[in-house]
Amino acid sequence: MKKRIMHPKKQLREILIQSLEQARGRGELDFQDLPGFEVEEPKQAEHGDLATNLAMVLAKPAKMAPRKIAEIIIKNLTAPEGMLQKVEIAGPGFINFFIEDSHWHRVLFEIHDQGPAYGNCDLGAGRKVQVEFVSANPTGPLHIGHGRGAALGDALANLLAAAGYKVVREYYINDVGNQINTLGKSLYFRLRELRGEKIEFPEDGYQGDYMKDLARNYLAAGNPPPSSAPTEEEFVPLGRYAGDVILGGIKKDLEDFGVSFDRWCRETDLYRQGLVEKSFARLQEKGFLYEKDGALWFKSTAFGDDKDRVVRRSTGVTTYFASDIAYHFFKFQQDYHLVVDIWGADHHGYVPRLQAAVEALGCQGQLQVILVQLVSLLRHGEPVAMTTRGGTFVTLREVIDEVGKDAARFIFLTRRADAHLDFDLEVAKTQSPENPVYYVQYAHARLASVFRQAGAQDLQVPKPAPALFPLMKLPEEISLLKMLAHYPEVVEAAARNLEPHRLTYFLTELASQLHSYYYKHRFISEDLPLSRARLCLVQAVQTVLAHGLRLLGVAAPETM
């Protein structure tokens, strides 16, 4: 006996299939395979609560006019008592279904039973997913673009967990290669500069002010001063030192942004564990490596890449790509059903070769790369220059301090990943209506206030009960109930498509309907049964708002 109540949409889909089987059994319809069809909420209210294009997609295989097919489907329909109020054929052959208002009330039972878990689903069926995100090199503080990746990755991980996946959040640290040397060299020259020497700061050095701070702290901690004759050997420990300090800062920024990781994977560990050589051996064995011009190449063209790629230079040093091959080889050894990498869109050219490597290695499971477009930073509508060189880039730290974690996260999550984003610091900072995060949070806080008020009057929020339902018949109430019933599908679709922004839009709409309802109708009044019914309904609304905000990593405040 299943306790779970089926959403009307799924229920209707099954009823339609039954109808088709029956019609076919009776010889009224003749077709081979059932084509894909939609059951969805029409945009127009006159078109009912749910509609299907089933008759239209069946026109060709059944060799019959859509409206005729629609008639046959309707004739064979057997819906449960009290579900369907009216069924119509419309337009070119849509079948429109009008659901009885009373049918929608049942969602309240489900929300009450599942509580904070309402909205979760079992799409993932416990399979393992890894989300790797941010992964900024430890050569400087996180900037606003990393913030967007962080918000997206974290929300996505939350979303996948809610959808029944076992999620691991991972940050990949590039601590190998000449960038660490360059970092050491940058620190070295800042140290000498601090000693009052006139120095020529290296062209390729990291010029940001944070390196000056780092140099000061380095000396303040009593570390040995720089020599006068620099050597590569001297840069290495300095680079390692700087990298560690910067990484510490990154961790702190992420923590304050509400983002945590389950694992931090260091590139050096991949080498230490011999994974680079192991992945090479695997590729060699499958015949996808060859030598040319003294270098070792991966035959990525065999998998659709534009050209083959070097994995070991003629100098004997492996490339960044080699590390990434090893890293993904390692990832897929851990039985991930899905590995999601979130990268800045400026790395898009890198996708084909990595996909090629994953395929060549014969990994079980799927790699999906999400490219997040860069953020254009504005202040009062004017572009803010973002150059590392000029030292005018805005860090994630500054954004957190200036606009706050919640507003920043929400704004990042109101755009599709592949849409460019204009982030206006002044707009994000103000609590103006231009800033939607407060609109949604306010709905939650407003309800909390209502419940406090009810509590003060000894008015309990009742459990859902059929006796309450006749008291929720206003259009605003039915409309809210429909949205609540729709919510789990939104979560599932957002998870399936790896698109957290769908949640942001849903929540804004739900908040809008709640505010409107609140304004038009008093929840707490002299009429006690009516008050109880409304409290019961809006408590369900609050549960859903809280769930959605939690997935976005945005606070659901009790007061504002």
Next chain:
RNA sequence: GCGCCUGUAGCUCAGGGGACAGAGCAACGGACUUCUAAUCCGUGGGUCGUAGGUUCGAAUCCUACCAGGCGCGCCA
């Protein structure tokens, strides 16, 4: 030159084969003796970049072109 992303209302963006294209902001006009006005109600506003094509049906798919962004290393 080649490749990827984007082009939808004045602005920022949803919608990504279905019925007359949506929201927020901005503009304009209204609503606070009220459970929080960080709110609500109303009005105006669009050849969905352009041109072809596929389809019963295209903002959505295909082709070409135009515009913006980003990539095309034995860099990371």
